[in-house]
Structure formats: structure tokens, C-alpha cells
Amino acid sequence: MALGAALLLSIAGCGGGGSNPLSNPPSVENPAAIGGRKLSFVYFQKCINPILLASLQINQGGVVSTNTCASSGCHDNSTGTGGALRVVQSAQPVDLANPANTPDAVRASDMYKNFYSSQGSAVIGTPLQSRLLTKPLTLNVLHGGGVVFADQSDANARRIAYWISRPMPQGQDEFSSAADSMFTPADPATGACNSL
């Protein structure tokens, strides 16, 4: 008994938190993630979505053919077999100058589904760790769709790398006007897509 009492007292002495060493440990704090930066929506819809719809030469195990990333059997939203990357082929560009296209309205659009799925296949700020780039390059990974971009100097690969490497500033959302500088001239409506 004396030994038991001494043991309990010593456990209390080891910082068991509350007075009862056998009580539950303090609850684990799990603060909400607030740090995530966003990629640009306007650069996506003008410069990246067209790549997902383009007819590209692909090489699957030496068999060369032409296909689109968004096609059925590949990344089509309903009939694709392409894992988590899903593309709505019929998604229309959203007119961001139209005041009716509020952030909530844009986030309900098909184009936003393509943006969100593509952003989900990226490690924001780090293109060479992003499946959206490494898969079509087969860079240290296999790809069900084979080699789509011959190497990192491919124009489409450079655009995808540019988009992922330039997230919007901390605290700003995917519609930030900071994206203007991703175009030349710096106007998404008239400017050409910059790339790496």
C-alpha cells in the first residue's frame, strides 16, 4: 500500500498535468490550417486549361498517339481513369469583368472545378514536386498517360511550372490582382501568358 501511494505521488510529481495522474491527458490542440497560398484562377483559365484540352502527342511505352489530357479514358470528369486530376471538357471561361461573377459564383463554375482539381495536383510554389508537372513529364514517376511533355523545356511544361511557382501573396485569394504581372502586358484580358 505504502509503495502504491508513493508511486502515485511520484507520478503526480512527473508533471502528470492535473492532480489525478490517472486522469485523461490534456486535449490535443489542432488549430485550423491558415497558411495555404492559392494559385491564380485567371492565369489558370487563360493559360493552363487550354493545355488540358489541347491535342498533344503522347508516348505510352513506345506507342505514339495523339490525345488530350481531358479526354475520356484519361482525365475526363465523368469517364476518366486519370486518378484525382479531373477535367470538365465543356468548361467555359468565366468573364471576371462581369460584376455578376462574384467569387462564390465563379467557385460554382465548371472552370473552377478544373482549376481546383489542377491546383490539388500541385505542391504550391514547388513545380518539380507537383504531379501536374511530373506526371506528364514522367519525371521520377510513372504516368498512365505516358510521356506528354518531352522535357522541362516544353512550352506547356514551362507554363505549368510558371503557374505553380507563382502563388498569390499570403492572405490574398485565387482572384488576386497580383496575377496581372503574370501577363505581358500586365493585363489578363489583353496580355500574353508569361512562362518560365
Ligand code: HEM
Ligand atoms: C497535359 C496532359 C496531362 C496531365 C497534366 C496529366 C496529369 C496527371 C496527374 C496529375 C495524374 C495523377 C493524378 C492523381 O494524383 O491521382 C495523372 C494520372 C493519370 N493519367 Fe494523366 N495527365 C495528362 C495526360 C494524360 C493522358 C493523355 C492520359 C490518357 C492517355 C492520361 C492518363 C492518366 C492515367 C490513367 C492516370 C492514373 C494512373 C497514374 O497515376 O499514372 N493522362 N495524370
